[in-house]
Amino acid sequence: SQQGEEDPQALSIQEGENATMNCSYKTSINNLQWYRQNSGRGLVHLILIRSNEREKHSGRLRVTLDTSKKSSSLLITASRAADTASYFCATVLTQGGSEKLVFGKGTKLTVNP
């Protein structure tokens, strides 16, 4: 089962609108990371939010974390066509005494010009 799962699976908006993506996870975490992947490219790290943080900003990106609900959201404000990409959350899963960074299946965002 996935440690982190994004919602919705796909999102289509118009340029200038805000986009919100959510991530839910199952076990307690030390931090949660968001990544972006453009078509045909590798993942790019966007933001890391720690478990003792509730909100973090980076440019037009705003990430929130609610550890009581085991969920995080990524908000992209004033979206641009260049924001079209898949967005993934990633959390650490501890199994068999070792840690692994586990990625969700992603939200595919399309920003229409």
Add this chain to the structure above:
Amino acid sequence: DAGITQSPRHKVTETGTPVTLRCHQTENHRYMYWYRQDPGHGLRLIHYSYGVKDTDKGEVSDGYSVSRSKTEDFLLTLESATSSQTSVYFCAISKGQGYDQPQHFGDGTRLSIL
């Protein structure tokens, strides 16, 4: 962009042949990772390395081996490729584990096994 180069970028081969994918980094990072990305499964860890000649298995390591003889190079080998190993393979690097450090990814190798 982090200095990560994956080669080849595309490869088509036949079932049963050996395949080696290369990841080269210029960042001198200690940790390197191999993932595969498949529709419906997301990104899954195959193997990772925490130093020269130090490697460990990930979630989907069966059928794959790795080697790291130099800090900058991490090789992924499919000893006898199968059609189920058709995928896009990504290499990633990070300064440290503990996952307090972000991972930086290469642009992937698209591997098709016929």
